[in-house]
Amino acid sequence: MIHLSTFRFLLALPLFFLLALSGCTTLRGVGDMGLIIERASGRIQIVETTGKTILSQIKGLGDLSHASAVYSRDGRYAFIFGRDGGLTKVDLLSGQLVKRVMQAGNSIGGAISQDGTLVAVSNYTPGGVRIFDSRSLEMIADIPAIGADGEPSKVVGLVDAPGQLFVFSLFDAGEIWIADLSQPNRPTIKKFTQIGEQPYDGLITPDGRHYIAGLFGEDGLALLDLWHLDAGVKKILKNYGKGEKKLPVYKMPHLEGWAMAGGMAFFPAVGRHEIMVVETKNWQEVTRIPVHSQPVFAMGRPDGRQVWVNFAFPDNDTLQVIDVPSLSLIKTLKPGKGVMHMEFTPRGEHIWVSVRDLDQVHVYHTDQFDKLATLPTEKPSGIFFSSRAHKIGL
Numbered sequence: 001m002i003h004l005s006t007f008r009f010l011l012a013l014p015l016f017f018l019l020a021l022s023g024c025t026t027l028r029g030v031g032d033m034g035l036i037i038e039r040a041s042g043r044i045q046i047v048e049t050t051g052k053t054i055l056s057q058i059k060g061l062g063d064l065s066h067a068s069a070v071y072s073r074d075g076r077y078a079f080i081f082g083r084d085g086g087l088t089k090v091d092l093l094s095g096q097l098v099k100r101v102m103q104a105g106n107s108i109g110g111a112i113s114q115d116g117t118l119v120a121v122s123n124y125t126p127g128g129v130r131i132f133d134s135r136s137l138e139m140i141a142d143i144p145a146i147g148a149d150g151e152p153s154k155v156v157g158l159v160d161a162p163g164q165l166f167v168f169s170l171f172d173a174g175e176i177w178i179a180d181l182s183q184p185n186r187p188t189i190k191k192f193t194q195i196g197e198q199p200y201d202g203l204i205t206p207d208g209r210h211y212i213a214g215l216f217g218e219d220g221l222a223l224l225d226l227w228h229l230d231a232g233v234k235k236i237l238k239n240y241g242k243g244e245k246k247l248p249v250y251k252m253p254h255l256e257g258w259a260m261a262g263g264m265a266f267f268p269a270v271g272r273h274e275i276m277v278v279e280t281k282n283w284q285e286v287t288r289i290p291v292h293s294q295p296v297f298a299m300g301r302p303d304g305r306q307v308w309v310n311f312a313f314p315d316n317d318t319l320q321v322i323d324v325p326s327l328s329l330i331k332t333l334k335p336g337k338g339v340m341h342m343e344f345t346p347r348g349e350h351i352w353v354s355v356r357d358l359d360q361v362h363v364y365h366t367d368q369f370d371k372l373a374t375l376p377t378e379k380p381s382g383i384f385f386s387s388r389a390h391k392i393g394l
Contacts, residue, residue, distance in 0.1 A: 030075040033092050034343070034385035036354065036361055037080075038378045039064045044080065045377055046092055049345045049352070049385065052363050052373040056095030062086040068109045068382055071389035072134060073116035078384070079134070081110040087121055089137055092386065099137045103130050111160040111393075118181055120166045122158035129155055129168060131181060140184045147173025148193045157202025157213055157255065159393040161226055169199035169213045169222075176202075176213060176224055176233060195222040195233045201255040204393035205280070212236075214255050216270060223283060236283040237276065240269075259300030259307040262324045266307045268295035275309060277327060287327060292318050297341065300324075301366055302348035310339045310353075319353065321369070331369050335362050343383035354380035 033055075036045040042064055046056045061067075063084035070079050077098065080088040085104035090097055105125035112119050112134065119132045131141040145153045153172035161167050166179045174197055178190045197217025204211050213222040220238035225231055259266040264286060267276040275298055277286040293315035300307050307322040316339050321331040338356030345351070350372065353362045356379050363373040388394040 028093070030092055030386045031346070032386075033075070034383065034387075035069060035078055035080075035090070035092070036352075036375075036377055036380050037064050037067045037069075037382040037384075039067065039356075039381040040379035043378070044090065045375075045380075046095055047375070049350065052350075052375070054375055054377075058090050058095060058097050060097060061088050061090075061100070064381070066108060069384040069388075070110060070112040070119070070394070071384075071386050072112070073389055075386035075389040077134075078386075079110065079112065079119050081107055081121055083107065085123065085125070087119070087132065087137060089134075101132075101137050101139075103132070103139065108154070108156060109158055111158050111166055113160055113164050113166070113181060114162055115164065118164070118184060120158060120160075120179075120181075122155040122168055124154040127152045127154055129158060129166065129179065131166075131184065131187070141181070141187050143177075143179055143187060143189065145170050145173070145177075147175055148191075149173060156200055159202060159204040159211065161204055161211070162208045162392070165226070167202070167204065167211045167224070167226070169195075169202050171198055171200060174199065174217075176211065176222065178226075178229075190229065192224065192233045195224075196220065196235065203255040206260055206392060208392040210280075212255070214267075214270065221267075234283075237278065237285060240276065240285070259298050261300040261304035261307060264324070266298045266300065266322070268298045268309070275307070275322065289322060289327060289329070291329070292320055292332065298322075299342050299344070301344055301351075302346065306330075306366060308342055308351060310342060316340075333364070333369065336360070340381045341383050343385055346385065346387035352383050354383055356380055 032049045042061045043059045045054050062082045066083040068081050078090050085107045087103050088100040104123040107121050107123045110121040119134050121130050128145040129143040145155050147153050153170035156169050156171050158168040164181045169176050176192045176195050180188045196215040199213035200216040202213040211224045219240050220235050223234045223236045265278045269276050275289040279286050293311040295309050296312050298309045309320045317337045319333040323330045336355045336358040340354045340356050343352045351364050361375040361377050361380050
């Protein structure tokens, strides 16, 4: 039994000393941490960007062939959405798998609510969106995606929005839905039908106001202003590509990587070797920038000065950098085959690049463009830093 004086002494000890007594000798925050998806092995690597090192690895996450991640509001926990329908919660600080649930047969991403209490997953099979408590991963709500035609639909482009909202698109039905989770057990749904053919992905602008769905079945994009829902869905860039023959599409652009910089949006064009530049005040096209091949991601540096672009197979060994003020290409890099994803450090001085076919992640300086580090990783794909915890739609 501990004597009272001893107990008081222990209470007065500094926190770091108590942790040392318990075997934990290092205190750290999560602000410079993140994870790398190793898609072939069902594993993630926990990394830190200050020293550019791998801290630990977590196994047993299933099929990560199209995996993505979001973070708890404190940045400590990541929620991984696997292609096999698995939803996994991991602890970056301890390097442990907290809980994993098989919530569907085939899923395509997810989002976390504004207050961090809810995690939503979008599904191909059986379709629809399922909502989970972020602490326990217990399912709270199930939202089937049945279109106006009465048929089930795959769900794509799921994002969070202010006001405990989730916004998503129905690929087969050509619809956009807004789910209000202010009362988690009783979600309310607002539906916008006939928004265009085959919305394949979506994004929300960094201020949380505009939701944009890309359309695979027709030219143009579908725009929804969340401040003015009565205006309905507006088609923008609807004349883009009229009378032109599209190139074969080897990989669909990923719209959550679209860049918003300098009052403009930079869209990777479907089936074209171009980046579309659009004025966000009126959603009118400004210009098109010819690029190396068919773009997949066009990602803006945090300060908005640059946009980095990667490309689909078979030209996926290349990165190109666009200077926003001049709207011109300023650099072409050749990291190697299988450039899958990019992620900027929180203030944008470095960019981490997954190079799948080399089993490496490269770290580049974003001004000098020199390679600063190479991290060995097995078939890396997505890279997700904890700074995403404080950004809408990521």
